[in-house]
Every structure is written in structure tokens, then in C-alpha cells.
Amino acid sequence: MSKVLLGFLVGGALGVLDGMTSWFTPEVRPEILQIIAGSTFKGLVAGLLIGLFARRTNNMALTLVFGVIVAGFFAYLVAASMGKFYFEIMLPGAIVGLLTGYATQRYGHGPSPRAA
Numbered sequence: 001m002s003k004v005l006l007g008f009l010v011g012g013a014l015g016v017l018d019g020m021t022s023w024f025t026p027e028v029r030p031e032i033l034q035i036i037a038g039s040t041f042k043g044l045v046a047g048l049l050i051g052l053f054a055r056r057t058n059n060m061a062l063t064l065v066f067g068v069i070v071a072g073f074f075a076y077l078v079a080a081s082m083g084k085f086y087f088e089i090m091l092p093g094a095i096v097g098l099l100t101g102y103a104t105q106r107y108g109h110g111p112s113p114r115a116a
Contacts, residue, residue, distance in 0.1 A: 003108030004051035010103045011047015014096040015040040046071040047100050054104040063105040071097025
């Protein structure tokens with residue numbers, strides 16, 4: 001599977017799980033479906049960007065750092081829009097980026113060589 005597609009799928013799947021962790025914050029339980037949808041979208045976009053980055057480089061460390069930065073940035077934007085829950089939003093978001101970067105670089109395949 002290509003790195004871009006794998007990043008997209010892993011990011012989306014982990015985004016769902018990330019959104020589901022909001023259940024542990026009782027104050028936001030009434031908005032659980034919106035949070036899961038938003039986290040899924042955030043994971044899909046971050047996964048796509050991580051997959052594109054992983055395709056450009058074969059460096060695991062750079063991909064992990066990039067994944068944490070990208071997913072952490074998107075999580076920060078969500079937390080900043082709420083004005084609270086920074087730790088509760090940014091930590092799982094950064095972990096999504098880390099795991100997506102690892103899976104994409106470890107198990108994804110780069111583009112096929114072109115025929116001459």
C-alpha cells in the first residue's frame with residue numbers, strides 16, 4: 001500500500017479513537033459525535049500530509065517528528081478554538097501523529113519506479 005494511502009487510512013482510524021477519548025472528559029460528552037467527526041477529519045488531513053512527507057523521505061526519525069508537529073498543530077488549533085483542554089486535546093493528537101508517522105514509514109511503500 002502506498003505511503004500516502006496508508007497515512008490517510010491510519011490517520012483516520014486513529015482520529016476516530018482520538019475523538020472517542022473525549023468520553024473521559026464529562027464536560028464535553030454532549031458533543032461526543034461532533035468531536036469524533038472533527039478528530040476523524042483532523043486525523044485524515046494529518047495522515048495525508050504525513051504520508052506525503054514519508055513518500056519524499058525514507059528517514060523514520062524525520063517522519064516521526066513531522067507527524068508529531070503536524071498532528072500536534074491541528075490539535076492545538078482545536079484546543080485554541082475552545083480556549084481550554086489543551087493537554088487533553090494535544091497529547092492524544094500528538095500520539096496520533098507519532099503512530100501515523102511510524103506506520104506510514106515502516107509499512108508503506110514508495111512510488112513504483114517508472115519504466116524506462
